[in-house]
Amino acid sequence: MDNQVSSIRGQYEHYGVQGFYERSGKTYRNPHEASIHEVLRHAVERWHPDLTHVLDLACGSGEVTLALGEFGCRTIDGIDPYTGQAYRERTGKIAEGYVFEQIAAGAIADRVYSLIVCSFALHLVAESRLPTLAYQLSLIAPTLIVITPHKRPQLREDWGWSKRDEFVLDRVRARLYQSAR
Numbered sequence: 001m002d003n004q005v006s007s008i009r010g011q012y013e014h015y016g017v018q019g020f021y022e023r024s025g026k027t028y029r030n031p032h033e034a035s036i037h038e039v040l041r042h043a044v045e046r047w048h049p050d051l052t053h054v055l056d057l058a059c060g061s062g063e064v065t066l067a068l069g070e071f072g073c074r075t076i077d078g079i080d081p082y083t084g085q086a087y088r089e090r091t092g093k094i095a096e097g098y099v100f101e102q103i104a105a106g107a108i109a110d111r112v113y114s115l116i117v118c119s120f121a122l123h124l125v126a127e128s129r130l131p132t133l134a135y136q137l138s139l140i141a142p143t144l145i146v147i148t149p150h151k152r153p154q155l156r157e158d159w160g161w162s163k164r165d166e167f168v169l170d171r172v173r174a175r176l177y178q179s180a181r
Contacts, residue, residue, distance in 0.1 A: 050114035058121030061086035134159035
């Protein structure tokens, strides 16, 4: 980590999101992992999502995968173009390297998941790209949980998702969406 720019937000501003992950993706750890774990625990207890086959989208170093494993999920696919090494070291699984633009273009359109979890990432997607990405995701899973440190993004029904519930725990927001497809 650059001594002049210590926060992740500061590094995003200094290097750009892609530049940050290209520099630190191999060793990345989400500093909010404990909060993510508690939010997921609460989400599983509150919403009872189908954990049969989960996509951990923007999987980082495996925070969501590890937590869901504790909650009984055994089939989890990870996708992250920058943190594959960190993900493999922590989870023993290989993360596919698709970027959001490839997913929006249909790179994983032939798949079916019971649930997609995207933690601390969708708020980084450019607003102009978000509708297409959201729509593609709505075609491959009936349920999406978005975990974010922000009020954004708000997915819309015309993008394929209907918001069913939301809560905030330890300043981390979780939203449950159902596919409109």
